[in-house]
Amino acid sequence: MWCAARGYALPALLTHIDAGTAPADVPGLCWWDGQESRANEESRRTVAPADIPSPDYDLWQQAIDASPIAEYVHPKLVVEGARGCWWGEKHHCTFCGLNGSAMTFRAKPGNRLWDEVDRLVRRHRILDIVTVDNIIDMAYFKDFLPLAADSDWDLRMHYEVKSNLTAEQLELLARAGSVHIQPGIESLGNRALDLMDKGVSGSRNIRTLRECENHSLTCSWNYLYGFPGETDQDYASVIDQMPALVHLQPPGGAHRIQLERFSPNFANPALGFPQRRPAEMYRHVYDLPEDQLADLVYLFDTPPAGIGGGTEARLKAAARDWYTGHPASTLVLEQPAGDETLLVHDRRHGWPRRTHRLTGWHAAALRHLEAGRTRSALHRLLTADGNPPTGAELNAWLGEAVALGLLFDDGRSYVSLPTWHVPVRSVERAQAPDGTAGGASGTPDNGEKAAE
Template identity: 75%
Template sequence: MPWHPIDLPSLQVGLLHTLLRQARPDDEVSEYHGSLSFAELLLERSGGHLRPGDYEAVGSDSIFHGLGDWVFSGVLYDDPDWGVARLGDYAAQRGISVDTASEMRVHAAEFIDRSATDVLADDPEVVGFTTTFMQNVPSLALAKELKRRRPGLVVVFGGSNCDGPMGHALHRNHPFVDHVVRGEGEYAFPALLRHLDDGTPPADVPGLCWWDGEVSRANTETRRTVAPADIPSPDYDQWQAALEASPVIEYVYPKLVVEGARGCWWGEKHHCTFCGLNGSAMAFRAKPGERLWSEVDRLVRRHRILDVVTVDNIIDMAYFKDFLPLAAESGWDLRMHYEVKSNLTREQIELLGRAGAVLLQPGIESLSSRVLDLMDKGVAGARNIRTLREFENHSITCTWNYLYGFPGETAEDYASVIEQLPALVHLQPPGGAHRIQLERFSPHFTDPGLGFGKRRPAEMYQHVYDLPEDELADLVYLFDTEDAGVGGATEAALKRAVAAWITGHPGSSLLMEDEDEGDSGSALSVHDRRHGMPHRTHRFTGWQAAALRRLEDGRTEPALHRLLTGDGHDVPAGALDEWLRHVLSLGLLFRDGRTYVALPTRELPVRIDRGPADDSVPAPQVAAG
């Protein structure tokens, strides 16, 4: 159901389709792509005014305001005016626009009516909903209408919104939902279907919620995770047929979705304090690289689509030895998205580029080493700068957010970084600077002692659900809590500096070029064309040129001096310190504590202006380890 991205197939639906075909070959499986159908209806009923870009603005960009769920809340509660006044007050307090969502809400009832007719036309016995982020309310609205029309129909919910206590709360508050699968579905869903075949209570299906008369039962969840060998390859045939027959295809670039791994190997050792994405399934598991490549190759050949989105929360480092070389050698002109850890080597980033990775989410999150320590990220600010620079060198787009608001951080942790941000304008900026939100399953949530002792369901849920707060406390994923860390002048300065970075980036460059000096060695020219800084060319020779090259990997002053001496350079006493201070003042270095990193890039990729930052609509806070 909405608000799944309409340019992507549903991995969950695709996996379960293959699973059922293998486990129950006599069953007939039909898919309903409600997100696509809703986008079609909006396009039709608005005379082309409400386009897929508007769908994305409500469905993805407004996650932290609940607008997508609100569009369908009036249908769920049989009241067109339900939540309208509450949202109006909420939007006025925050200065956000809800005009597009309000236009869409007018069409929600017709969509649910049409969807129920389409789904029941296949005469199903079981209807399964997958729900993540803002798919809850539209799914509940359709489930309610399906059960009203056909009370004997079995309705099953699953997905990330059903993990842990959320699944039980969803079940016990909505009697028209027969079963909720909490956790991974590869083992649980076929087991449930066997009980439905036999007419027996599913009391032995781990994690399942079911009705025992009028009592909502929640079976104990299992610690057993689905083995990679038991994760099927998705079936996207029905999705592609639906998309190619849709007028929406004129507005989107279809992409394939693949899965190589589940869980997070970094989170198993050091769970990033703010991240709740893996829910109750942190254990890292990965398919062998050869198998993942065979799946990608099969899907690309079958669907003739070269854009590939991987949903892994973090790349399996073994893929640098098997999967990525296979992709690089394949000859396919792939355009892949991957989530990685930010402390990649130059060689690893180069391999990602050769393999077709054009968009990476490196989980940078901050450029302050102390704040990164508070997050338990396991990386330093200097290393994040190196990663941003190497993405430029290999024409890889990276997406990240600058997060703040961590318990224990101080204005001093930000002062040096904010002062240096203008020098970074040639590197890829974050989507914005955003205060962290309290997420269920994160260490910040599970351990109030980390600094967030007070919490309540996020205010946005007041215009989404008609439920008491104690039920919302189990049902929802996001929570409001007291602000921590920096605020006031420091917060404002960070936001201004990041907004300026975003604005100045498209026309900025800081390019380093080697020059052959014959017998005397090689020199370096650095062409500074950064927004807000004097346009000029700096030239370095001798040990100074060697020092700038060495600083591409980041060094302290003593380490740099040892390297230069070892290379045979005679660096006068005190000259290196003086030179470092000078080059730092020119904005050619970034200083992180005692470590200096060279900022000039070796390559100059094509830039696209992303426009000014909009702090009223924060980008999703996604962790990549």
């Protein structure tokens, strides 16, 4: 009886099977030596991605071609460029159990990955590509993605990325054929993001959502909560500002985190989850005592941590409202040719339909805040422009702009919310949650109110 091997062990095991010899030297292999069970010492060596052959989907293609329901199937090609997580090597997100004991990041050379994608597309005539990498190799912005962008293929790729990408990097992803990304946003509150050890701020995550709209990238994310140490106050400001974000891509929902094996939360009970038991769902699959089940499962149930009660209910409701109001919402920035005036056309669900007109340092401030700035950094930039406001004037404008939903304030910095064009969406006109028809166009109506 043979048990599973992994990595380099499988080819070595197959060699022994072919030769009829005992696999005593295959690392990590559990096997029967006659009536005796043996377990070889596991190797710490990881598989170099360059050693992983290109996937062979020929048998799958034959099965698809022969299927009577082939016309109803929309197949995608699955490829892998990297394993592990370069961020997790330095700062393992506290809730994440991905990668287990093989966190070390390793990736195929970008030109090698492109050769694989190009060959698979030509062979199978499929343009939908799903990468299974936990995080994109940043080197791919210099090799793989430019090759994809310069090709003749109208690719539709999925990639998991970190949420701190620049606008230029997101633009390259879009130009290379990435239509769907999963950036691991997780939260818009700085306190929760710090507890996760995500290494980003709420404003930076907002900036990512805005740039996804600017470059027609579909962005999938969930709002996570339930971190030990978070408080109701940590969520109050974010929940209050969520209606202003309705034109940006919403989370799939707000969800309490679960305890995952291999995560820092699991490995270190001092982080706040000392009580744990196998998740209830496993009892429907395995008829085992709890202590044995605890050695097998990935997810664990724990007493709730962090927020609950009214704050939890408000967060979930705000996420739902954002989701339902998004299809009919836009907040679009326009700068007339030869004019320093900025126009912001507000067509967000739940907000008055109006156009904001910004001139002088107000317009300059909105542009500076596209990159996200602290108040002091913004004031220095406006001073360098030559016509700075007083501190009191700047404070008053920042407060007014947040109230009008033109800026997001994460408590440390501000970031502007308008996009530069009407985003491409699958439905041109959507039914608003209140039952009215919501237009996807950001063109202002004639005679509409202008607000300074």
